[in-house]
Amino acid sequence: MQKTYYDPADLRKFGSITEWSEELGNKFFEYYGKVFEEGALSAREKSLIALAVSHVVHCPYCIDAYTKDGLQRGITKEEMMEAVHAGAAIQSGATLVHGVQMMNKYNKLSM
Amino acid sequence: MATKSLLARKDDLANTETQLEYLSNGIFANGELPTFKDKIAETGNFPLKPRKLEILQINLGYMCNQVCSHCHVDAGPDRKEIMTRETMQQCLEVIKKTGAHTLDLTGGAPEMNPDFRWFVEEASKAGIKDFIVRSNLTIIRANKKYYDLPEFFKKHNVHVVSSMPYYKREKTDKQRGDGVFDKSIKALQMLNDVGYGKEGSSLRLDLVYNPSGAYLPSDQEALERDFKEALKEDFNIDFHNLFAITNLPISRFLEYLIASENYEDYMYALVEAYNPAAVENVMCTNTISISWDGWLYDCDFNQMLGLKVASKVKHISEYNEDLLQNRNIIISQHCYGCTAGAGSSCQGTVA
Ligand code: SF4
Ligand code: SF4
Numbered sequence: 001m002q003k004t005y006y007d008p009a010d011l012r013k014f015g016s017i018t019e020w021s022e023e024l025g026n027k028f029f030e031y032y033g034k035v036f037e038e039g040a041l042s043a044r045e046k047s048l049i050a051l052a053v054s055h056v057v058h059c060p061y062c063i064d065a066y067t068k069d070g071l072q073r074g075i076t077k078e079e080m081m082e083a084v085h086a087g088a089a090i091q092s093g094a095t096l097v098h099g100v101q102m103m104n105k106y107n108k109l110s111m
Numbered sequence: 112m113a114t115k116s117l118l119a120r121k122d123d124l125a126n127t128e129t130q131l132e133y134l135s136n137g138i139f140a141n142g143e144l145p146t147f148k149d150k151i152a153e154t155g156n157f158p159l160k161p162r163k164l165e166i167l168q169i170n171l172g173y174m175c176n177q178v179c180s181h182c183h184v185d186a187g188p189d190r191k192e193i194m195t196r197e198t199m200q201q202c203l204e205v206i207k208k209t210g211a212h213t214l215d216l217t218g219g220a221p222e223m224n225p226d227f228r229w230f231v232e233e234a235s236k237a238g239i240k241d242f243i244v245r246s247n248l249t250i251i252r253a254n255k256k257y258y259d260l261p262e263f264f265k266k267h268n269v270h271v272v273s274s275m276p277y278y279k280r281e282k283t284d285k286q287r288g289d290g291v292f293d294k295s296i297k298a299l300q301m302l303n304d305v306g307y308g309k310e311g312s313s314l315r316l317d318l319v320y321n322p323s324g325a326y327l328p329s330d331q332e333a334l335e336r337d338f339k340e341a342l343k344e345d346f347n348i349d350f351h352n353l354f355a356i357t358n359l360p361i362s363r364f365l366e367y368l369i370a371s372e373n374y375e376d377y378m379y380a381l382v383e384a385y386n387p388a389a390v391e392n393v394m395c396t397n398t399i400s401i402s403w404d405g406w407l408y409d410c411d412f413n414q415m416l417g418l419k420v421a422s423k424v425k426h427i428s429e430y431n432e433d434l435l436q437n438r439n440i441i442i443s444q445h446c447y448g449c450t451a452g453a454g455s456s457c458q459g460t461v462a
Binding site for chain 1: 278322326329
């Protein structure tokens with residue numbers, strides 16, 4: 001067994017998930033490919049969204065993949081970092097907005 | 112960034128044998144990835160054969176004012192290989208007779224060859240349809256003696272193809288002062304001023320973009336759009352087309368890939384992006400490349416790997432187009448750089 005949970009070389013093998021469930025795997029990749037095509041949003045915009053989400057879901061594979069994708073598309077490092085901040089802001093906002101629940105509960109329990 | 116060529120640094124990779132071994136060993140020897148030969152054989156494209164000859168590409172020498180870290184020529188100020196007037200004479204004889212419609216002068220910085228202007232003047236008389244000079248732009252600003260190059264190009268109706276490394280002025284470059292970016296911008300404005308690159312102008316100005324790192328270029332049209340918008344908005348620069356060129360894993364780019372531990376990933380990316388449709392139109396199928404000392408090659412990349420044409424005719428002095436057209440093209444794993452995605456050649460994508 002490998003000694004670490006993540007191996008960068010595993011990203012190349014992503015496609016092999018189809019081998020153990022062909023139909024679902026193929027459907028997923030077809031869907032995935034379609035999502036990132038030019039549409040109402042440009043492929044460039046979607047790449048930045050994907051980069052932000054990659055950080056929020058803490059996926060090292062996706063971070064590698066969408067950093068490279070951004071470079072290929074000529075997305076600048078400033079744009080990439082702003083996208084990461086957008087993700088981080090939502091994530092920390094999501095944490096902090098629960099502060100209201102904490103306050104509600106505190107108030108309810110307090111005399 | 113290195114300031115000397117691999118050759119001057121006496122780096123192992125200056126030896127083309129070492130490069131070719133590298134490209135055949137490891138992931139290609141152990142079967143992890145298919146060799147280029149096996150890959151093109153799948154679609155019956157092996158051996159790779161030339162089609163109609165369209166382009167004569169002449170390398171006027173490996174001397175350059177820059178030492179770019181991705182350079183497949185290993186060019187630089189320390190390279191002394193320069194085409195002599197005698198070899199140029201032999202080239203002119205061939206240019207007069209060839210069936211090719213495009214003449215493509217490259218280097219190094221071809222303008223640094225002391226006989227460059229003489230050669231352009233003579234070659235332009237041959238009436239070849241498309242006469243390209245590959246200029247790195249900064250050369251135009253490198254020394255006063257080059258300031259009039261735009262006028263000179265115009266006079267001989269030269270089609271200028273220039274490498275433009277960035278299309279956006281990143282913050283770091285703003286601070287760097289009179290660096291490569293600023294010189295290139297100034298040179299483009301000088302070319303625009305004499306009429307190059309304007310809409311409808313017959314003075315053609317195209318740009319070449321290579322990724323500056325271990326990744327492939329994305330869609331050429333999208334990049335062209337971005338370049339046009341940014342250069343127009345920020346610097347009022349016009350140009351005609353953008354060629355997105357994939358970096359081939361040879362010479363200094365190979366050095367970079369190995370040193371940055373990107374080699375395997377990069378080769379995987381190239382093989383994964385392999386496009387059988389691009390094979391039909393790879394550059395070597397319509398080009399002959401001539402080196403500063405008159406040897407003949409399938410392409411500029413094979414020239415840099417020291418792979419002379421597999422033909423009885425190997426030198427410009429014995430040039431015979433019919434014989435040459437019968438050759439098999441020499442391939443290795445670097446060729447994957449020409450067939451990735453939409454393909455890549457000196458004229459941009461091919462598929
Ligand atoms: S890439 Fe072009 S400009 Fe840069 S060193 Fe090589 S020949 Fe010169
Ligand atoms: S590297 Fe040269 S020989 Fe190989 S496919 Fe490209 S143009 Fe042809």
